[in-house]
Amino acid sequence: MNFFEQQDRARRNSGRLLILMVLAVLSLITLTSLALGVVWQLFGQSHSSLWLASDGAIGLLPSWRLVGVVSLAVIAVVLLGSVYKSLQLSRGGQAVAERLGGRLINLAPQSLEEQRLLNVVEEMALASGTPVPPVYVLDDAGINAFAAGLTPQDAVIGITRGAISLLSREELQGVIAHEFSHIFHGDMRLNTRLVAVLHGILLLGLIGGFLLRGSSRASSRSSRNNSAAAIIAVGGTLWLLGYAGTFFGSLIKAAVSRQREFLADASAVQFTRNPQGIAGALQKIGGNLYGSQLRAGHAAEFSHMYFAAGISRALDGMLATHPPLDERIRRVTPEWDGRYPHVASLSLVPADASADQRAVAQGWDQALAAGFSPASATAAIASIGEPSAAHLQQAHQLLDELHPALRQAAHHGSGAQALLYGLLLAPVAGLREQQMQLLQPLLNADLMSHLQALEQPLRQLPGNQRLTLLDLAMPALKQLGTEQAATLCAVMARLIRADGKVELLEWTLLRIVERNLAPSRRLSGHFHLLELADEVQVLLSFLARAGSILPEQAQAALAQAAVELPYTGLNLLPAAQCDLKALEAALKRLNQLQPLQKPRLLKAMARCIEHDGRIEVAEAELLRAVADLLDCPLPPLLNTTSAAQVG
Structure with a gap:
């Protein structure tokens, strides 16, 4: 099942989850109404009605008025x-x-x-075509990790001190690949919704507990206080029903989570081409004194988000959010003998970071990449959400080839901002000086100093590394405050307009930064390609004109793209009707395509840029940037050497 099928499945699972939770709330309303009706009658209230059973016995039912009040209260x-x-x-x-x-x-x-951990995460992100996520370390001796967020733009990776100290580099790669799978396949958003809904149901139990504690103190002061006894009964009812609802909600959460863990394990093996990596990490959890347990006070709240079980439960079989370790291990390594390795205590394990102590002061290649074969675009689209070992190897190579000063700057707030400004500086000396003069009164001394130091390395930056550098800088940029982020985007916009025109690369850089620093709520994808024919025509006309000199060539590129679409007769729009403003409006609508419709659009884009038998670096960069704006993490296109190694 590919990336788009998983996205569609996650969307359908969210709908099923909503239905199950609605049923759980309706059940709570029914049970609470019945229980409170009995409590009301027992304490002399008159909000219940009599009914006569077949055997002549008289029973009690709550009145419709009481049911309505209780229903509204529970829903609220x-x-x-x-x-x-x-x-x-x-x-x-x-x-x-x-x-x-x-x-x-x-x-x-x-x-x-x-x-070492940061290097592994950066390699995985670049290989999969996603921005580098912020990485958090939890001071726990257990071996565990998690991916959390609502969208890939606000996703983070968390990992315990035990994992980074006890796992080898290949085992760490397996764990991080597992977490990236949760990012690709929409699991994070589903997991976050689960946390919110379960908290609403749990709140009933918390209110009941509060009433119990308060009424107990009141009744101890006045043993004849009938109202206190009534409050105790109401509180006990709410407490019991609230926690019963949470129990059944946790059953739903556990059932959903267990299946997603198997998928993420398989995706990690496919990503790294090394089943021993993730299997070794799981085996070390079994042999670790602390297992995968977390000590954080709120660990139970997010139990379904972890790489392995983060908490222990009395009813672990029913409420287990993760499959048993031995079952997960045997699925990826059937030959496993069933024995867990002895893992030394955390303080006795030396840091295994020699694999990352690499010298990157290599000879610098100032030439731009020669381009890519047409097949590389199709292969990249097929690898969305399922990057290969070749993509990981190429990401490793890109990081090694990146100038040390640029890589260092990407990990600091001022340096990351300076990188963005530097990427927008014109190659022509006169215009570049004009832009620097524009920046002088807008930037503080620290930023200007960083920019001047990075100017020369940025001028030598190969074209295929610009998006790589932007991905590396994203975690540092996300630490900016709201006002700082707005200032950054405003200064970028002024810098772009300094020469009186907006280049495509400048526009894509600004849009990617904007949507990562202020991610908007993702709208549910419900449109079919047939409903967005006008937007598709704008996008493909823009791509065709961007990669062609003559209108005839652009029309030929558009005809190639139409092969992948459910309609024919696409005509090349005039340049004025497919400019950057029109493209931006089209992309906002196209981002609401159904998940299974997006691969057809991406394949049409690939055919459009490959129609002449060659994909230039600028075209590959544009394809990746537009895919990012469509929420499709496109891995970098493989060069000829990497593709040959895969074959």
């Missing part, structure tokens, strides 16, 4: 609890990581182990 409590938790988690994965006590390491790794 569940909704308010869910909305409150949703607002808490609206910052995405950062909110989850901070709630678990994580510490961000992207800007300042404090050890070789943390630097």
Whole structure:
């Protein structure tokens, strides 16, 4: 099952989850109404009605008025609890990581182990075509990790101190690949919704517990207080029903989570081409004194998000959010003998970071990449959400070839901002000086100093590494405050307009930065390609004109693209009707395509840029940038050498 099928399945699972949760709330309303009706009658209230059973016995039922009041109260409590938790988690994965006590390491790794982890995450991100996520370390001796967020733009990776200290580099790769699978396949958003809905149901139990504690103190002061006894009964009912609802909600959560873990394990093996990596990590969890347990106070709240079980439960079989370790291991390595290795305590394990102590001061290649074969675009689209070992190897190579000064700057706030400004500087000396003069009064001395130091390495930057550099800088940029981020985008916009025209590369850089620093809520994809024919025509006309000199060539490129679409007769639009403003409006609509419709559009884009038998670096960069704006993490196109190694 590919990336787009998984996205579609995640969307359908979200719908089923909503139905199950609605049924759970309706059940709570029914049970609460019946239970409170009995409590009301027992304490002398008159809000219940009599009914006569077949055997002549007289029973009690709550009146419709009571049912209505209770129903509204239960719905209000569940909704308010869910909305409150949703607002808490609206910052995405950062909110989850901070709630678990994580510490961000992207800007300042404090050890070789943390630097090794950062290198692995960066390689995985670049190989899969996604921005580098912020990485948080949790000070726990257990071996565990998680991916959290609402969208790939606000996703974070969290990992425990035990994992980075006890796992080898290939085992760490397996764990991180597993977490990236959750990002690709829409699991994070589903997991976050589960947290919010379950909190709403749990709130009933919390209110019941509060009433019990308050009424117990009141009744101890006045043993004849009948109202206190009634409050105790109401509180006990709410407590019992609230936690019963949470129990059944947890059953739903566990059932959904277990299946997603098997998929993520398989994806990790496919990504790294090394089943021993993730299998070794799972085996070390079994042999570790602390297992995969987390000590954070809120660990249970996010139990379904972890790489392995983060908490232990009394009813672990029924409520287990993860399959048994031995079952997961045997699925990826059937030959496993069933024995777990002995893992030394955390303090006795030396840091294994030698694999990352690589010298990157190599001879610098100042030439642009020669281009890509047409097949590389099709292969990249087929690898969306399922990057290969060749993509990982190419990402490793790109990082090694990146100028040390640029890579260092990408991990610091001022340096990352300076990189963005530097990428927008014109290659022509006179215009570049004009842009620097424009920046002088807008930037502080620290930023100007960084920009001047990076100017020469940026001028030598190969064309196929510009998006790589932007991906590396993203975690540092995400640490900017709201006002700083707005200033950054405003200055970028002024810099772009300095020469009186907007280049395609400049526009794509600004749009990618904007949507990562201020990610908007993703709209549910429900449009078919047939419904967005006008937007498709704008996008493909723009691509055809961007890669062709003559109108005849652009029309030929458009005809090639139409082969992949459910309609024919696409005509090349005039340049004025497919400019950057029209493209931006079209992409906003096209991002609402159904998941299974997006691969057809991407394949049409690939045919459009490959119609002349060759894909230039600028065309490949444009394809990846547009795919990013469509929420499709396109891996970098493989060069000829990497493609040959895969074959």
